[in-house]
Amino acid sequence: MTTTTTDITGRYSRIVREHIDRGVGVPRELYLSEELYAEELDRIFRRSWLLAGHESQLRDPGQYVTVESGDESVIVTRTNGGTLAAFTNVCRHRGARLVDAGCGLARRFVCPYHQWTYRLDGTLTGAPRMPADFDPARHPLPTVRVEVWQGLVFVNLSDSPTESPAELLGTGTELMRTFDIANTRIAHTITYEIAANWKIVWENAQECYHCSANHPELLRTFDVGGLNQDTYRQAEVVANADRRVQHARFPLRPGALSLTLDGDYASRKPLGDFADGHPPYTASIHLKPSFALVACPDYAVLLAERPLAIDRTEIRMSWLVRADAEEGTDYDTDTLIKVWNETNLQDWDLCERAQLGVRSRTFVPGPLSNDEQSVTDFYRAYATLLEAADL
Ligand code: FES
Numbered sequence: 609m610t611t612t613t614t615d616i617t618g619r620y621s622r623i624v625r626e627h628i629d630r631g632v633g634v635p636r637e638l639y640l641s642e643e644l645y646a647e648e649l650d651r652i653f654r655r656s657w658l659l660a661g662h663e664s665q666l667r668d669p670g671q672y673v674t675v676e677s678g679d680e681s682v683i684v685t686r687t688n689g690g691t692l693a694a695f696t697n698v699c700r701h702r703g704a705r706l707v708d709a710g711c712g713l714a715r716r717f718v719c720p721y722h723q724w725t726y727r728l729d730g731t732l733t734g735a736p737r738m739p740a741d742f743d744p745a746r747h748p749l750p751t752v753r754v755e756v757w758q759g760l761v762f763v764n765l766s767d768s769p770t771e772s773p774a775e776l777l778g779t780g781t782e783l784m785r786t787f788d789i790a791n792t793r794i795a796h797t798i799t800y801e802i803a804a805n806w807k808i809v810w811e812n813a814q815e816c817y818h819c820s821a822n823h824p825e826l827l828r829t830f831d832v833g834g835l836n837q838d839t840y841r842q843a844e845v846v847a848n849a850d851r852r853v854q855h856a857r858f859p860l861r862p863g864a865l866s867l868t869l870d871g872d873y874a875s876r877k878p879l880g881d882f883a884d885g886h887p888p889y890t891a892s893i894h895l896k897p898s899f900a901l902v903a904c905p906d907y908a909v910l911l912a913e914r915p916l917a918i919d920r921t922e923i924r925m926s927w928l929v930r931a932d933a934e935e936g937t938d939y940d941t942d943t944l945i946k947v948w949n950e951t952n953l954q955d956w957d958l959c960e961r962a963q964l965g966v967r968s969r970t971f972v973p974g975p976l977s978n979d980e981q982s983v984t985d986f987y988r989a990y991a992t993l994l995e996a997a998d999l
Pocket residue numbers: 699700701702703704719720721722723724
């Protein structure tokens with residue numbers, strides 16, 4: 609008897625729901641099953657909105673970024689007409705990757721293999737030495753859905769995503785508008801590779817149960833005590849029905865203006881409403897499985913997560929400053945990135961420890977604490993993503 613993908617996803621989503629309903633974490637096969645990992649790439653990452661970058665990377669015609677996900681690669685670019693276009697990074701001739709992963713500027717996309725040449729809107733303009741009846745118009749690059757929310761660019765490899773990022777992230781629109789993320793630019797980016805399953809990385813990002821013991825730099829200004837009060841949590845953490853989106857206001861310690869080592873601003877150009885003396889706080893929003901944003905009064909960090917293998921995950925973190933902030937005058941990069949870079953490295957070490965531990969056949973998931981409700985939320989969203997007929 610053959611095992612269908614529905615059998616696989618149904619079996620694992622049942623295991624997840626049964627465990628989280630009992631208040632415990634998920635068992636080791638969730639991190640170790642290759643058949644599940646293949647389904648995750650296909651059913652979750654291929655059908656979800658993936659963060660491509662910030663619009664400031666795509667101001668001018670021909671500026672492009674790529675988005676990598678599993679075996680897929682997408683080019684997002686600004687066309688000569690001024691719109692954003694996204695298409696697969698796969699030549700229509702014999703399939704070669706058109707551009708290397710990353711970002712760049714192109715007048716046209718020329719395949720390195722045999723020089724088939726595509727316009728910025730993905731249409732084929734020419735191909736050398738083809739038969740007389742060859743019609744370039746019949747061979748455009750397949751387009752991919754692209755949408756912008758508050759200056760952040762998302763793509764979706766699904767033919768028919770049921771909700772746009774604006775619809776999904778909608779409940780967080782007011783919260784994040786205060787920071788005017790559209791009017792920022794990327795000051796610095798670090799790409800991390802973590803030797804852990806992608807869900808372990810999400811679990812870690814969801815809870816602050818580990819923060820007091822592990823994040824001395826972050827806790828200088830992040831008010832973890834305030835976070836753990838039930839009243840605060842109930843009042844501030846908002847999630848959509850299937851838990852894919854969560855957003856929250858977070859308190860700063862008294863006297864702190866931002867998440868920095870000394871509590872002062874890292875950038876002298878405050879974001880959005882904070883330029884007018886708005887009382888300081890931080891806020892975060894995420895869209896599983898790939899996007900998170902943490903905003904402070906003077907800078908923000910943007911995270912894109914993607915699995916590289918069943919036990920390897922990439923996190924790309926970009927630090928955003930106000931569009932007119934200048935390095936050396938308004939901010940110093942080392943100061944800007946210090947707290948989150950240290951916090952990230954501490955987190956990746958914890959994730960890698962968890963990955964090592966769950967490989968053991970002796971691992972049986974234990975009960976979750978009162979501070980790990982968001983881990984449960986992550987797995988509710990995960991089970992939904994796995995099961996859903998449409999996303
Ligand atoms: S594979 Fe791209 S031109 Fe041949």
